Structures are given as structure tokens and as C-alpha cells.
Amino acid sequence: MAVEAEQHQNIVVRFAGDSGDGMQLTGTSFTLATALHGNNLSTFPDFPAEIRAPIGATFGVSAFQIYFGSEDVTTAGDEVEVLVAMNPAALITNLQYLVSGGLVIVDTGAFNKKNLAKAKYASNPLEDGSLGAYRVLAIDIHSQVIAAVEEFGLSHKMALRCKNMWTLGLVLWLFDRDKQSTVESLLTKFANKPDIANANVAALNAGNAYGETAELPSGIAVYKVPKAKQAPGTYRNVDGATALSWGLLAGGQLANLGILFASYPITPASNLLHTLAARKDFDVITFQAEDEIAAVCAAIGASFAGSLGVTSSAGPGIALKQEAISLAVSAELPLVVVNTQRGGPSTGLPTKTEQSDLLQAIYGRHGDTPLPVVASSHPGDCFDSAIEAVRLATKYMTPVMLLSDGYIANASEPWLIPDFDDYEAFPVSFHDKPEGFKPSLRDAETLARVWAKPGTAGLEHRIGGIEKSYDTGDISYDPDNHQKMTDTRKAKIDNIAADIPLQDVHLGNDSGKLAVVGWGSTYGAIHQAVKRSIREGLDVAHIHIRHMWPLPANLQELLSGYDNILIPEMNTGQLVKIIRAEYLIDAKALNKVSGQPFKISEIEDAIKSQLS
């Protein structure tokens, strides 16, 4: 084919199809090939709550977006340049993301009357000229794949299942990626079903060869995306849920504690349970409890007995756990509570992302129950923020809320793998001396209550949720004592501000016209928007907060150095409320609650309007 290659520094590709079409597998396979190719990347799996929606239905469309290139890539990209649409429903729901002049690859075999009707197309968009603004690569992938796998004698239905691999083969060719990593993972995945494995590999090869040999329409060429400059070291792709699970295991080792991870299945948090359940070679026990409350309670019981209790859920489940979390605050036991936030309220948008549980994390309990809140900002950061949550929980004998969300839990990025030997250990020492022991003993510096675990002779004692005497730990209804205990619990958490890093400026100057202040998974979009704005000469900085409570000791002073503060959040304005309340700073909000992450351009526009 004598077509010139297109050069791109960065590019966004989106795969869309039925929820049963295997788009997530296609996307992750393409991601691996792209990482091995040497590009920076970020992904965004975007799937419905329905596991297998009726075939061809618009509400059953599952998509996977990847942004990759030679620059630093921290979001899944704003505008799609290549869209793969496996059926009319995928086309009609995803065409909105495609730039004008972008390439759309469609399977004409799926554009039949029935599917067009299900997608509510009055006429076939491949024939009525409505795709005129785009470049269309229309291939009868149905027929191609049937022919490619004929020799394996699969049923018609099973043969068609290979069409995602045929399509992937074509797209790998289009971006000049090696297909070997996909071949290997197919052979591993279907090791027990050699016919299926071989058919999928044949489909992949056929799609790839189609690109090489077929006469493609004019204007369609191989995309050349240069390799990124990356820091030297060993890399892997990691998604947030995996990194967070590994961070918990790491935290357990650094604290020298066994972990009980007790959880109840809920989207999008369940992957933590799955990942850890498969790691029994580590000192972790997973317990699928009967409900959210039992899960947090089992974790608290484990902490009482000398393990690190960890529980995990999404917003609705965290709400159920809050009474028990207050018990852990009162009893002063360590506990890590992971909230993989999703769109709310109620069942809300279970598979979509949101940051609307910040206030619940900081304030959402009964009584005065302060506790530290830590937020992860991107997939790789989930590893380190989980370690930090374990450190704070064990050092200060307190529950810690660790916030992730549906976006970073599922999104993946290349991760420069750290050397675990470089991490500083924070081993827990259990109290074991009967002389002078009282359950109310406190560390003079941290104010942490003593941890004396059952099984230790001579330290038999009782704890509970009733207010306890500051001096003895016995039940006390004394008014002055309750004041003192409430003050002590608050002071213990407030003091943590002295034990966390000072807030740094991620990008830009440490004073100036505007600081964009973010937390959690808005990191990538804010980073890109601020980077682009600085490049355009605007006076703007990016500050990204990990320790949501207590806030870093220098944050007020730092923020006071900017004329304006802009806080983008995927909620109706929660951090902005806290900043205003704590510091009396007139911060401005930028809010989005569509279930989709911020686009870079949305934040860029807000920066421009703040500075105009």
C-alpha cells in the first residue's frame, strides 16, 4: 500500500461494542501492545452496569478508551481520533466523542435492519451520508472472521466471538504495534481450549494481514506515534484497584502485621477483594462478609485481636459502615476503610465515576468522630496512598478513610515499578508489660492509645463504645471527662498534620494569579490543562492534595499566595466548601457530575475564564 504514514505526538482511540463483544479485553490487549511499543498511555474503561444487555441495545454498549503518545499522558484524552464501532448502537452512542475528520472503523456485518432499529437509526448511517464529516473504514468483519476461523470447526456463534480479535489485529496494524503480546495472552487465557485459542489467534492474524494487503480507501494510513521519553527502569501497566491492593499488602509488611480484608461485593470496589483473595501467599486473609456492616465489624474485630483490619466498598456501602467506623474511633483501633467512589446518590451510576463522598469521608458519622482521609490521584499513586493509610492507622490507632474512585480503579497506566526495599518500615509494637498497664495508656507524642492484643498475659482488659475515663479506660459518664476525651480524639487527628508532607506545588509557581487545586482522580486532567496553559504563557499553578484530612500544615499559607483558587471536582463542590470553611479563602468551584472524567479542555477553559 502506497499511503503515507500519519505522524501523531498523541492520539486517542476508542473501542466500542456490545457488552458481550469483548471490548474490554480488546482494549487491555491493545494497551499492553502500546506500552511495550514504548508510548506513555492512560486508559478509561467505560462500561455499563448490565453484564450482558440485550444484543444491539444502546444501553449495553461497552467502551474502552486509550490515550497514548510520546508526551506525558495523564488522562484518557478529550477527543477521539479513531473510533471502532462494532455495531450501530456503539456508533450512535460514541460518535459524539469523535473529532471531525476522525477515522471510524465499522463492521458492516452488524449494520443490519434489526440492529439499526435497536439503535434507533431511521436509515443506515453508512449509506445515508450522515458520516460525511468522518473518514469511514467499513469492513464486513462478520464474513472476514468466519472465513478466517473456518478450519477450526467452531459453531457460527463461537466463530463470531473472534471478531474482536480480528478487529484488534487490524488496529494493531494501523498503529504499527507488535501483536506478539496478544498472541501470548490468548494462548495463556485459553490454555485449556486450544481450538478457541487458535481460532482467536487466526482471527488476530487475519485482521492484521487485512491491513497489510487490502486496498484501503484513500486517506487511510498507518499512524506513526513516536516513542515517549521515559525515566529508566522496569515498567508495567497497572490499574488503580490492583495497585491499591498491592499497597495494602505492602503496608501490612511494613507494619509487620497480618491483614484481614473483609468486604462485601459492590461495584466498582470488588476488584480489591478479588485481587487480595488470590494472594493467600501473603499474610492476608480475605473474608466475604454477609453485608457491609459485618465486613467493617469483622475488620474491627481483627484489629482488636492484633491484625490490621481493612474493609472496602463504594459510597452506599460506606454509609452502612459508618456506625461501626465510629466505634473504631471511640475504641481507638486501627482500621483502613477504602471507598472506591461511584456516581450517587443511592444506586446512582454504579459503573461510573464521581468524587462525591469527600464530605462523607471527613464528616459522615455520628458524634464528633475525626479521622484521617487520604486520596489517591492516579493508578500508580494508589500503591503509595494505601501504604500511607496503613501507616497512619497503625501509628495513631485510628480508622483511616482511603479514597479512590471508579475511574482510577479501572484505568491503567504504565508504572515505573518501585523497589520495595527502598520503603521505610513502620513496625507496630504491641504492648506486653503488665506493670502499670491500663487500656487508656497513650503515647505522649502521637496521643495514640496503647495496642494490647488478646493472648497477652496480664493485660486482660475491656474496651467498648461507651465513653471511657481518660485516666483508667473504665466506663465514665463524667461531663468533664467526655469533654477531655472528645478534645483528645480531635487533637490526636489534628496532630497528624505535623506528620504528613507539606503541600507542594505540582506544576507552576508557588504564588501567582491562579492555583488550580485538585484531589483524587482529577489529577491527570488538571495536570494537562495547567501544563498547556503555562505553555500558552498563563500564570497558573497546579496543587494536588493527597491528605484530605487533616489538611497539610502549610496549605492555608500556600493558597493565600495566589490571587485566585479554582477547585475542579466531580461533585457539586465539596473540597471547595472545606477550603472556604477552614481558611476563609474565596475559592471558586468547577463541577462536573456526568459520570465521565473531566476533559482537559473543560479545565483549560475554566482557567482562561478565571484569568480573563
Place this chain on the structure above:
Amino acid sequence: MNQAINKLTLKDYTSDQEVRWCPGCGDYAILKTIQKLMPEFDQPKENQVFISGIGCSSRFPYYMNTYGFHTIHGRAPAIATGVKLANPELDVWVITGDGDALSIGGNHTLHVLRRNVDLNILLFNNEIYGLTKGQYSPTSKVGTRSPSTPQGSIDLPLSPCAVALGSGAAFVARSIDTEMKHLSAVIKIAHAHKGASFVEILQNCPIYNDGIFENIKNKKIAADFRVEIEHGQPLIFGKENTKGIRLNRETLALEVVTIGEDCPLEDVLIHDQTNLTLAQLIGAMGSTNDEGFPVAVGVIYHNPKPNYVDDLFIQRERLRQDKDKGNLNALLRSGHTWEVA
């Protein structure tokens, strides 16, 4: 260490806390029985842990000089499960009440029994909410007048033992607060049982539900209202031991018979504590409006089955045989990685 254990007495198990139950409460008698019994178990004192929820009965751990955790309403079985998972060596007791275990905590009671977590669960059943000042409970008899049911309760009560059996409990027994000998004997068997052992203790609340178990407890009349069951022995009761329980093989229901009159002695039902169907019939006796039936006290069901904690660790050990102990650096580098020079 073992010598030291043998020397322990009731006093060693009495904490320095002032007991705060109402005068005459049945909980005092249960506390005394258990404090006296504890030294008999072959356990270092520091391994004994009492976990409770909320309610009058749940204050119990404060008075035991062992490890104890007074938690939140209904959740003691879940917290105790976590304790046991973290350290299976511990001898873990759950102290709960009828509201705590069967109303707000019903789900946890069901699942802790189904999983058969190795815990000793003592449910103090006084058929009333005491600590919140006398509302009816899920075990109150129909017609119970209380502040929340001034015209009498209208919903059917649960039988704790029937619930436990329905949940898959492998050990279910019933005893009485003030009968130290019987209660001690039942708790000893319960404690020896590996897995979740469930003991319902009929307990008098002198303030809000006084005398509710009078028929069963009053020595003058109790023989007609209770049957003391024992594995392999016939179900005979009554002042003169003339009444019996027979299984009607046509209706598959129990019936009260008079021995020698309408039923020969050999037709009286023999208690088989391993028979779940019989246990369900015997456990429910006297709990609903079937007047004339005695309440069964003693071990109703005892049929060991695999327990969750043992199986969990067996599974883990089996898996670990083929694997190296978790190496974090290796984990981080598992799967596809690549080098950038």
C-alpha cells in the same frame, strides 16, 4: 502455665468494675455461673475473649476479668468472627440478647451459625427490651403490653433455637439463668463443641417482664411445663413423670401423651441430638401458642460439621505448599513488564 490455670478461681474472673444490672436481674446468676466455670476450661485466661453487642446482657464483658469488647448493636457475631480470623487460638465468647441477636443483628446471627465459626454464643432471652425501657422484642409473646405496644403486641415471636437450627447451627441448647448446675453442664458441652455453639438462656427481667418464665422455673409447677432432654433418653415430664412427648407418624407433629393411659412408655420419643428434624420439633415446643407443650431444656441438637476458620486456614496452607511466601518485589514485577534504558 498450666499450673497457674488450675489455681484460678471465680475471683480471678471477677473484674474490678461495679456491676450495673438492676437488683434481681437474671444476668447476675449467669455471670456468677460463668465466672465460676471459666477456670474449668483448659485455656490460659489471656486467651479468653468476650464480645458483646448492645443491651443489658451486652454489659457482661465489663464484669469478666478477661479480654472483652462491648461493641455496637447486633454486630457482636461479626466482630467476634474477625477476632477469631485474626487469631484462631483465642477462645471467643459472644454475649447477646433477644433484641441484639434476633432483631437488629439477625443477619449476623444467621451467617455466623451457617459458617459455623468456632464461637461460644450465649443468647440471654428475656423476651423484652430492657435497656431502652421495656419495649416488646422479637421473642415477646403475642399480646405483650409494652410502651410501644400499649394494646398488646400483634406479631408472632421467633423461637431463638428454631432460628439457630434453621440457620444451620451444629450445636443448639437451652438453659435457665438461675439454674447453675444445668446451665454449667450445658455450657461445658457447648464450649467443648468445635464450631459455633448456640445456647439460649431463659433470663428473667424483674423490671419489665417479671415472671415470664415462672412456669418453667418455679419448682412447684415446673415439672409440668418443661422437659429436660438428654441424648438417648425418652422425653418424659410432669410431676409424677407420667407425661411424655410422642411423634405422630401420620401428622409428623409432636403430641403430649399420658404414659400408660393413651401411650405405652416405649412409644415415647427418644431424644436423638443428631437428628435435625426432631431437634426442630423439640426446639420449637412451647414457643408458640401450642399450650400444653413443655419447653425443652438441655442440648437440643449437637451434630459437628466443618467449621469456617479451620477450613480457611487448611485451604491457605494447602495453597502455600506450592508457592513461595509472598515476596512483594516479585509481585510488583509479575506479569508483563518492560525495561526502559
